[in-house]
Amino acid sequence: MANREIKLDAIAEASALFGRNFREARQAAGLSQQAVHAETGLAQSFISDVERGKSTISLDNAAYLANCVRVPLWKLLED
Template sequence: MRFAANLRSARLAAGLSQEDLAEKAGFHRSYVSQVERGITNITVDNACRLADFLGVDLAVLFSALDAENKAE
C-alpha cells in the first residue's frame, strides 16, 4: 500500500486526475485507480512510466514517506 499511497500523493501534487495521468502514461484510467487502491499489482516497467510522467524519481514512490512529505 506504500506505493499506492505515494502514487496518489504524487499525482495530486502534480495536479492530475487519475484519468489525466492514465492518458499521459498510456494506461486505462481504471488501471491507475486500481493501482492507487492497492487492488492491482504493478510491474516495475509500469511504475517507471508513471514516475516519469509524474516527474518523480521511482524511489520516491517506494519510499517510507509519502511523496508529499518528501517534497517538504
C-alpha cells in the same frame, strides 16, 4: 508454504505503499487519473486499482507513472 505467504505479503505491502505515494504525487502535480491515462496509455481503472493497492504493478509501469508525475521511482517506494 510460509515463505511464499511472506513474499506475497511483502509484495502486497510494497504495491500498497507505491499506490499511496503515487496518489499523493499525482495530486501534488495537479493531475487527474484521466490525465495520467492520457500521458501513459495505462487504463484509468488500472491507475485507480494501483492507487488503492488493489493491483500489483510491473516495474515498467511503475516507472511510467513515476515519470508522469516527475518523481524518481525510488521515492514512490519510500515509506
